[in-house]
Each structure stands twice: as structure tokens, then as C-alpha cells.
Amino acid sequence: MQTYRIGLIGLGGMAHSHLRWMAEEGRYEVVAVSDVNEQALAEKGDALGIAPGKRYTDFVQLIADPDVDAIVSVTPNHIHAAIIRACLEAGKPFLAEKPFTRILQEADALLEQYEAQPIRGMVGFSYRYTPAFRYARELVREGKLGAVRSFSVQYLQGWGSVLNDTPYIWRFNPEITGTGTLGDLGSHMIDMARFLFGEFKELSAQLRTLVPERRDPATGRMVKIEIDDFVSFQGLMAGGEAGVFQSSRNAVGSDNQHEVTIYGDFGTLHASTLEPERVVWTREEAPGRLARAVVDVPAHCKATQYGDFLLLLDGEAPDGLPGFMDGYRNQEVLDAVIRSSEQRRTVSLSNSSDPLSE
Numbered sequence: 001m002q003t004y005r006i007g008l009i010g011l012g013g014m015a016h017s018h019l020r021w022m023a024e025e026g027r028y029e030v031v032a033v034s035d036v037n038e039q040a041l042a043e044k045g046d047a048l049g050i051a052p053g054k055r056y057t058d059f060v061q062l063i064a065d066p067d068v069d070a071i072v073s074v075t076p077n078h079i080h081a082a083i084i085r086a087c088l089e090a091g092k093p094f095l096a097e098k099p100f101t102r103i104l105q106e107a108d109a110l111l112e113q114y115e116a117q118p119i120r121g122m123v124g125f126s127y128r129y130t131p132a133f134r135y136a137r138e139l140v141r142e143g144k145l146g147a148v149r150s151f152s153v154q155y156l157q158g159w160g161s162v163l164n165d166t167p168y169i170w171r172f173n174p175e176i177t178g179t180g181t182l183g184d185l186g187s188h189m190i191d192m193a194r195f196l197f198g199e200f201k202e203l204s205a206q207l208r209t210l211v212p213e214r215r216d217p218a219t220g221r222m223v224k225i226e227i228d229d230f231v232s233f234q235g236l237m238a239g240g241e242a243g244v245f246q247s248s249r250n251a252v253g254s255d256n257q258h259e260v261t262i263y264g265d266f267g268t269l270h271a272s273t274l275e276p277e278r279v280v281w282t283r284e285e286a287p288g289r290l291a292r293a294v295v296d297v298p299a300h301c302k303a304t305q306y307g308d309f310l311l312l313l314d315g316e317a318p319d320g321l322p323g324f325m326d327g328y329r330n331q332e333v334l335d336a337v338i339r340s341s342e343q344r345r346t347v348s349l350s351n352s353s354d355p356l357s358e
Contacts, residue, residue, distance in 0.1 A: 003027050004313050007068035007092075009059045009083060010075035011035040011044045014097070018074050019048075021306045028306070034062040059083055063090050070313055073097060077183060078176045081106040084121070088113045093120040095309050099187040100327030102178030104335035107328050114324055120312050122305075123327035125191040127258055128320055129305045131297040132271035132279050136262060137196050137320070138301060139279075145264025150242040153192055155185040155258040160211065160229055160249035168214040168223045180227035182207060182337060185247040185258075190333045192260055193245070195320065197237045200333050200349045205233030205340040210250050233337055277302075 006028050008015065012035075022028035032054040035041045045055040056062040059079075063071055063086045071094040073083045081101040087094040088110070100123055101107045114121075127133055139145060160166045170176045177183060193200070207228035216223050232246040251257070259272035267283030267290075277297045285291035308318045332349065340347040 001027060002314070003029050004310070005029050005031040005067060005069045007032040007034065007062045007065060007071050009034045009062060009071065009073045010097075011037070011040045012074065015044070015074045018072055021304065022072070025304070025306045025310060027310055032056065032062050032065055032068050034059040060086050063087055063092055068092065070094065070309075071096075076170055076176050077102050077178055081110060084110055085113060087121070088117060088119060091117070091119055093313055095122040095124060095305075096327075097124045098191070098327065098330070099178070099183040099334060100331045102183070104331050107331040111328050118324075121324040121327075122309050122312055123322045123324070123330075124305070125188060125195075125322040125326065125330075126305050127188055127192060127273070128195050128322055129303055129308075130258075130271075130273055131277050131302045132273075132275060133192065133195070133260065134301040134303065134320070135279055135295075135297040136260065136269055136271040139269060139281075140196055140262065140264075144266065145262060145269055146266035148197070148239075148241045148262055148264045150244075151193075151197070151260060151262045152244045153189045153260045154245070155189050155247045156251035156254035157185065157249045157256060158252050158254045161252045162211060162250070163252055166214060167217045168225075172214060172223075172225055172227060174227045177227060179207075179334065179338065180209075180225075181229050181247050181249050182231045182334060185249065186231045186245070186337065187330055187334060188258060189245050189247055190330050191322065191326065192258075193235065193237065193243055194326065194329065194333075195322075196260065196262070197239055197241050197243075199238045199329065200336070201236045201238045202346055202348045202350075203233050203235040203333070203336055203340055204346040205231065205337040207231050207338070207341040210248070231337065233340065 008030050030048055033045055033050050034056040036057055041055050071087050071092050073096040080096060084096055208230040209225050209228055210230050212225055213222040214225055229250055230248045235243045256273055262269045270280040279295050281295050282290055282292045308321045311318045336347040336349055
């Protein structure tokens, strides 16, 4: 089977995870790396055994390298669009981190380019590969819960809480991130709803900045925070399912708590990153009697992000793989959340430029 030569863009903390995931699959070889930090480029290049001529400070040169078969991009948000644009121009398959772009206008430009010259692309909505969520999707699609009436999704982390005295870092800089918690964690919630139920029809949202200032570690001065660190919204899906969403980076005691609870006519299902290989299923055990069971996820519901990327590179189309259009649709919903919060109104995704009638 073919081994794919990978050009890795971005050598920060998350790159270590991506390198491990690639190594676990056994069919990837990182042959070129790129980063604006020359020290990181030298250190990681040495550690990976990358030839000096394959270490790029300019990611466009890496993408154009004829020895690179595909791109893996693990970078801050503000260069996502430029990297995907360069991949489209070069015809190089890619796996890029989420959110797709900072703002919808960037995504619109990429969509126009993609429609003119489509390539194989994958967006890093990694929680599609949490076994519990994959099993939940199977149960919903097979009708085991009956008609789904409503659901709730939350994604909570605690690292940004006052208790931790979290300093001002790039994730709080709107020029880099576009949004805060919304793009970082909320994009995963949006993708999970789409993964489970399909497209959004309408939503009503609020964004809040709970911690108004953070200390700049370089100067010691307090910096005003101009992006959200809390988001909540209600959504209606195209199939009629009503959803409630919340996300925060200020939830003390929450490490990486992404979870969904689904309410159907035949029962309730709960899946979470806290129990990635189990679901909690409440259903009728006998007429008039409910039972709550912890159910192990079957083996066929276990897949990996980089396993699916291999299938994509091989020319296959794995069910549920988050592709280019999933990234674009996600950005449409992110934009609708922002406008709903700013304008204090319900936004329709079918014609999101106009308010819904009362």
C-alpha cells in the first residue's frame, strides 16, 4: 500500500499529537516541515530527520514542493484560509485544523476557488472519531431512539478560568482567532450537530466575555478582551430536531468535556468525551418501566481521523469524513451565531441575511 509523503505546517503543541496519530497508521512519512519560528523549525527538523532543504519558513514553498504528496496544517486560525487557498492552487490534498476560516468572507472566497478546482480536503473535526459519538450517530440513523425531538450539546473547558489566572495568549487575540470560544470549541459543537442530525435551519444566540481583562505576560499589563469566552444558542435542525448549545473556557473543573444528550420517542442517549467508548442509554425495559444502561461501543464504530485521511488519499469517500464542504457549512453557522448575538434576533440558515418573521 502507498505511503504518503506529508508536508507538515505548524510545529506547535498540537503538532506532536498529529505526528503521533500519523505514526500509528504506518503509512505516512513526514518529508517537509514549515513554521515561522526558525528555532522550532530547526529543533523539530532535527528530531524528525528532515533534510535542511525541506525546512520552510514560507508554507507556500512547502505546498509547492513536488516531493510532498499531501499537506497537514496545524496552525493558528488567521492563516487557515491562506493555507487552504495555496493547497487549492497547487492541487494538493490537505488536512487542515478547524475552524475552517476566521470569517465567512474568507470561506466564500475559498468556496469559489474550490468549485472551480475541487481537491481532496479534510477539516479537523476530530470528535467525529470519538467512538461514543459515532455509535450515537448509528443509533439515531437506525431509528433506535425513535423520532428525535430535541438534544443538548455542550463543550466545556476550565483552563481560561479566573482561578487559573490564564494570561493573554493568541487565543484571545481577535486578529488571529476571529472569535474566541465560538470558533475554538463552538465549531466542534456545530459540527457534532451536523454529524448527528444534518443541517441547521435557524438559531438564536448570545456571545459573552466573562473575563474582561487578562495579563499580558510580556508587559505585565492588563489587556482588554474583545472576543467571546462563553457562547450559548438554540438551534432548529432541518429535520425538526431542537437543540440547545453551550460552551465555555471558564468552567472550573472541566478538562475537556464535550458531550451530547439526545431525546427520542423511545429513549434518551448520552455520549461524552469523558467516556469515549461507552454511551448511557435510557429506554423502556418493560411496559411502563425505564432502565438506564451503560453500553459499550461496538468495534465497528471505532475509526481514526488519520485512517480516514488515508482512505481519502486512496481515492475513497468514507462515510462521515469531515470534508471541505463540512468546513464551509460550519463557517456559515458560526457566522449566523455571531450575527444573531450582535443583532439580538433569530437567524435563518436557509436565507440568513433576513430576519425570520415573528
